[in-house]
Amino acid sequence: MSLIHKCRAQLIDIGRETAYTSWELIKITVPVIIFTKILAELGFIVVVSKVMEPLMGLVGLPGELGFVWATGMLTTLYGAIAAFAALAPALELSGAQVTILGAMLLIAHSLPVELIITKKAGAGLVPMAAIRLGGALVYGMLLYHLAELLQVWQEPAVIFFQAGDGGQGLAQWIEAQIINIGIIVVVIFCILVIMRLLRGLGVLALLEKLLSPVLPFFGMSHRAAPITVVGMIMGLAYGGALIIRETTTGVMEKREIFNSLALMSLCHGLVEDTLLMMAIGSKLAGILWGRLLFSLLLLYIIVRVSDYMRARTSPN
Template sequence: MFTILKSLLLDVWRVYLTLLKVMVPALIIVKGFDLVGGTQWLAAFLSPFMNLVGLPDEMGLVWATAMLTNIYTGMAVFFELAGDSSLSVAQVSVLGIMMLLAHALPVEGAVAKLSGVSWRITLPLRIGGGFILGMIANQIYQFGDWQQQPAVIVWQPTPASSSIPDWAIAQLTMLASIFFIIAALIILLRLLKWCGIEKLIQTLLSPFLKALTIGKETTNVCVIGLVLGLSFGAGLLIDEARTGKISKRDIFLAVCFLGLTHSIIEDTLLILLLGADVMSILWGRLVFGFIVIAILARCIKQESPSYSITKTS
């Protein structure tokens, strides 16, 4: 029992340390970028493009904030601007789609890079994907004149302190919680394998993964990424990859898929609180992610050796 516990703790620590080495520098860089006005610069760049997706220019600040930080912060900015511009359910849904596909890019992009997905893939995939799906959704809503009633915001953020000490405490708390989440996930994966549920999940999802040409070995980790988030899913994929059971191609496709579709429960609920339409922000997002990765998978040869997992000591 002691040997099993020791092995489990070592696995948890290895995955946790891998994520820390990526997340801590990314969080510090993003904070520094924001302090020198980087978020406002990005917002100014994005604002002219908002009209292409049927949104007011000022919504560029919301998307820029979400891209650099996270959905929660983007929501807080949205709440501050919502009083100045009355948006329809369709418009909030379009903005929500863009936030869901492209948020927390410095941290999640760094984790994806560690998994073998470079920045030149992550940024176009998620920012471009968010913008394209936003345009598609906008056109569909306008064509059918659907969801044009005013959005009802059912969430009001608690004002957060902008001081550096408070920010540091919040980040340390978040990083500490990740350790326990990873421990719970690894224990869950071991239990699923021991109980035989792992094979059942693989069987149920095998038709979808087969369509994406992704091996069944990634099934459980993909499920975790879909439910909890890219960082957890990619972190566990990295750990599994070191066992040699998952090919580099499967990891590449799985991380790209999770980049577009991760955290479908929590993130979807957050955007729903802004008054969005669940059909587009949940099902539209899943269908879009499936189509994009199916196309990408067919552009990558099965034996392609061009993706590698970065090793950390």
């Protein structure tokens, strides 16, 4: 088969995958868009913003973005993007603020689904929820204060998703949402192309090789480390499924199962989800490298505290 035919076959395959993925995500985003519009018209967004304002103020974000974060936690990242696109035009956001929001969404999103996955894999709902919610807030605060201290990302955010003027008519609003959905489809296509290229160039395999030797220092054996890396790159659902399969064999201890799931919960979808947040204007350093470093540091603290508590409670 010639190179042209191979490229054509790959593009057709990516096109099919884009259509399928887009349809699945449109089924989520369209209801969120409509729901957000109804809440905005009823003045409910203002109420939510006031309630969330003290919490979001800790990370330097306006209260309106609390609704975006809550939407992402209850639905998906695409649901959060839909809410963000509807609310962002009325807000004057900096690059730092969009990066903070993106980082918090990456750590804590799709909680109803993903917490069930980690529970089935062997971790408790409450500890995992606390790690993700607490981790998102702590990392958000760290990013906020670092950005203020170093005066980085203070320029106006470059936001690709727009919803138009708040005073527009219904027809114009619908047109703006159709454009936003079109942008989402284009973003999905680009992400799938990039993922294929990274896989073909061996970048994903290189990431696995770089991370695997490090993870045993964070309470994981050489059995758990490769599975954890796969989950961090491919996503929590995939990594959780591998953990569930391994637990049936009994070769992984409960402690390393918890540590593995904690790290995957804090830091998964390293490529695809990161690219998605970059599409709304988040900075790579904050949502990838900083998040990875923070996740490893937090897990290290969790492991050390757990070891200390175990040593104190164990009989001499």
